[in-house]
């Protein structure tokens with residue numbers, strides 16, 4: 001085995017640079033970048049002529065082995081991180097869920113225990129905080145300072161299951177913000193949406209398309225506005241996950257213009273598909289039951305504008321896979337739970353393996369994103385906002401040797417059977433995309449080489465994160 005690798009003649013793309021050079025990977029780090037680096041015969045040399053040398057992708061929104069009510073996402077830490085690796089993502093941030101019984105620290109320990117022996121790429125955790133009291137706030141502070149967990153997710157949706165009230169969100173924002181961390185918010189007005197769901201079911205509307213019809217973008221906008229005002233009062237930065245609509249975006253845009261530190265992500269599916277998929281009134285439509293639902297072509301136009309002009313800073317997947325058939329975990333991880341009632345369909349879609357290539361195709365190839373911006377949105381800024389930079393998120397001397405060799409000159413057709421997730425479908429089935437991940441290095445180890453897998457379960461490391469770098 002080689003501990004030292006020379007990547008020769010690739011085109012290095014970071015958030016700010018674009019040049020051809022050699023990169024020497026040694027002891028898990030980028031050791032040297034330069035022209036015509038000479039090495040001895042014991043060093044593995046990889047010719048990257050014609051390829052892009054990208055920092056490994058950082059996906060800060062994934063759900064592996066997440067227990068959500070009576071359901072569980074169908075990817076394990078093993079299958080999900082292998083899929084991530086094949087897609088050019090070398091760091092993920094998953095979720096640890098605080099239950100009724102345990103503290104945030106218990107949630108972190110539990111997720112780490114199951115991840116430890118399975119992860120194929122580096123990982124961290126956001127803690128989902130459902131309940132706030134003095135002890136929880138002390139544990140949150142401990143998690144930030146001693147466990148390297150510096151971000152926390154809260155829900156304005158799903159009353160009785162996940163939803164936190166406004167005062168709890170405010171208390172978290174105030175403390176976490178003061179300590180240099182980040183609160184991430186799922187912004188939808190939960191109680192109004194639950195009323196709309198109840199009314200739809202009472203009227204006999206049970207098919208998947210009613211998922212979308214009962215989650216109007218106005219209620220995403222309302223909650224986004226409310227979250228911004230809470231953050232403003234708390235004098236804390238805030239991060240909105242899975243922004244899907246212009247009704248939400250317009251509040252983000254105006255808050256940023258006022259100087260409020262508001263940050264936000266969108267996901268590939270909101271750019272790839274629109275709500276016309278819900279015209280279909282059969283159960284196939286359950287594939288598109290994710291939250292928030294797909295929106296209008298006009299919303300997509302605004303998302304692209306925001307991605308270009310930095311009103312959206314991150315593209316993460318919200319990879320939250322459930323099978324269309326009965327999966328290996330049976331009905332627990334299957335959309336079939338909701339054949340008689342759309343409200344029982346587990347919410348979420350797969351996407352962890354196709355993030356980079358789909359965005360390269362519809363973003364870079366279509367002239368909507370520059371190569372630098374593509375890297376910034378999928379690696380550098382997520383690393384900065386969640387305290388992983390400069391260890392992760394760039395190709396620079398001293399950074400982890402997490403490197404993707406990306407071939408822009410070949411196309412591929414996406415089929416679920418060729419992907420590495422446990423999920424039985426992909427939203428991109430049969431779609432032809434330009435670009436391909438050729439090789440992936442994790443801390444200098446070649447883990448993906450074309451179709452070949454050289455990674456090992458358990459080789460991923462838990463990364464202790466630092467403070468938010470928002471500016």
Ligand code: DUC
Nearest residue numbers: 186291318320347348
């Ligand atoms: N929100 C997420 O972020 N993921 C899955 C479901 C949801 O509501």
Ligand code: ZN
Nearest residue numbers: 186241242291
């Ligand atoms: Zn959410």
Ligand code: ZN
Nearest residue numbers: 061063318320
């Ligand atoms: Zn999610």
Ligand code: ZN
Nearest residue numbers: 413414415418
């Ligand atoms: Zn095929």
